[in-house]
Amino acid sequence: MIGFDNGAFRELAEISIPITSLSINRSYGAFEFLEVINGKPFYGDRHLKRFLKTMAILKLTTNFDNQLKWILDELIERNKLTRSFVKLFVLPHEAKFDGIYQAALYVFPTQMPDYPPSFYTDGVRLVMKQYHRFLPEAKSTNYLAGQYWMNEQTDQRVTDILFHNGETVQETSRGNVFAVQNGNVMTPSKNVLDGVTRRVVIELLKEQGIPFQETELSIETLFAADEVFLASTTKHIMPVTTIDNRTIADGKPGKFTKKVMQAFQHHFRNYGMHG
Numbered sequence: 198m199i200g201f202d203n204g205a206f207r208e209l210a211e212i213s214i215p216i217t218s219l220s221i222n223r224s225y226g227a228f229e230f231l232e233v234i235n236g237k238p239f240y241g242d243r244h245l246k247r248f249l250k251t252m253a254i255l256k257l258t259t260n261f262d263n264q265l266k267w268i269l270d271e272l273i274e275r276n277k278l279t280r281s282f283v284k285l286f287v288l289p290h291e292a293k294f295d296g297i298y299q300a301a302l303y304v305f306p307t308q309m310p311d312y313p314p315s316f317y318t319d320g321v322r323l324v325m326k327q328y329h330r331f332l333p334e335a336k337s338t339n340y341l342a343g344q345y346w347m348n349e350q351t352d353q354r355v356t357d358i359l360f361h362n363g364e365t366v367q368e369t370s371r372g373n374v375f376a377v378q379n380g381n382v383m384t385p386s387k388n389v390l391d392g393v394t395r396r397v398v399i400e401l402l403k404e405q406g407i408p409f410q411e412t413e414l415s416i417e418t419l420f421a422a423d424e425v426f427l428a429s430t431t432k433h434i435m436p437v438t439t440i441d442n443r444t445i446a447d448g449k450p451g452k453f454t455k456k457v458m459q460a461f462q463h464h465f466r467n468y469g470m471h472g
Contacts, residue, residue, distance in 0.1 A: 199275045200305030201268050204260070206275060209305055219298070220288035226300070226338040227251040227287040231393070232430055233278045233306075237469030238269055239430075243393045245269070247336065248285055254335040256294075257287050259302040272304055281306045282430070286338070309431050312356070317458065320438030320450050321427075322354040323369065325361055325416075333367065333388045343370020357427065359440065362388075365413050372429030374437075376414055376422040377453045383418070386411035394428040394461075401460045407453065424451030426458075433465065434458040 202212045220226040229248040232239045245265045252258065261268060265285075272283065283306050289298035328342050346358045347370070357369035366374060367388045373395040375384045382402055384395065402409040419425065423446050425437040434457050436450035450458075 198306050199272065200303065201272055202303060203301040206271070212303065212305070214288065214301075214303075215290055218288060218290040219292050220286075220290065220300075220338065224339050224341070225255070225289060225298075227255050227257055228336050228338045229285040230336075230430055231283050231285075233273055233281045233283060234465060235469040236273060236279050238273065238283065239465065239468055240393050240397065241266070241269060243396070247391070247393065248287075251335040251337065252287055252300075254332060255337060256297045257289060257300045258297050259287055259300050261302050268302075268304055272306065276306050278306055282309050283307070288338075312432065312435070316354075316356065316435060318450070320436040320445075320448070321356040322352060322439040323357055323359040323374075323427075323437055323441075324350060324355055325359045325366075325441050327363055328358075328360045329362060329388065330360060330367070333390055336390055340370065346370075354439070356432065356435065361416055363416075365415050366419055368392075369427060369429075372427045372432060374414070374419075375426050375428060375457075376419050377424035377426075377451060378418065378422050380453070381408040381410065382453065382457075383410055383412055383414055385414045387413065392428060392430075394430055394433065397464070398428045398434065398457060398461065401457060401464065405456070405460065407456075420445075422446070424454045426450075426454045434461045 198209050199206050200209050200212050229244055231244040286303045287300045289300040326346050343358045357371055359369050360367045367385050373392045375382055420443055425445050427435045436454045438445050438448050
């Protein structure tokens with residue numbers, strides 16, 4: 198496989214990062230993750246726009262900020278990718294800060310394991326933790342909290358950690374959460390990363406005339422919901438039937454979740470097929 202190494206395309210085995218890098222020593226960097234379907238980056242323009250926004254928030258720049266689309270397209274072509282995932286990193290190696298860090302860009306394809314089909318037919322479990330992610334509107338390389346708490350889990354149905362502040366829920370460590378109550382779909386509006394899949398779901402809900410709102414989502418409302426589901430690049434739309442040790446409604450994926458799942462999968466499978 199071929200990746201982009203801050204100016205040159207190389208075999209992945211040839212790409213390395215200096216151990217003295219600020220990004221390693223201080224866990225400082227911008228990150229983006231997207232999926233390729235039918236040889237096209239799924240909403241690649243939105244991912245790159247968010248990537249640049251993260252870079253601006255973190256005060257990072259590279260020599261390739263205006264070439265991201267070309268680099269991504271070239272990477273897909275060189276690797277002949279039809280269905281894959283791609284990771285993008287902007288990592289500052291030197292501690293020199295002149296109002297903005299000059300950083301290095303790395304882009305490379307990767308594979309992710311498929312989730313068991315039962316996760317989509319029967320639903321999954323979330324574990325709640327009180328935690329406020331620093332600069333939640335930025336997608337940084339700091340995944341320590343979510344990774345640490347996921348490592349504690351022994352139940353294979355636990356797919357993610359749901360962050361809350363004691364009163365309201367925000368997001369999971371790797372996705373966005375939606376709740377359905379009396380036919381109305383809700384998702385947290387504050388202190389969350391505006392996920393690309395999240396935004397696609399919102400657009401699909403509007404297309405289908407399903408009532409929807411971005412709002413504060415209390416823990417009480419979440420537990421009283423008729424349905425809960427996740428949206429993320431790797432999970433797509435995944436039903437949640439248990440949070441901590443509490444069962445959501447009847448413990449089965451609901452009709453609205455199934456409707457969103459079906460609409461999303463149809464949209465995803467056909468992405469890039471017409472022009």
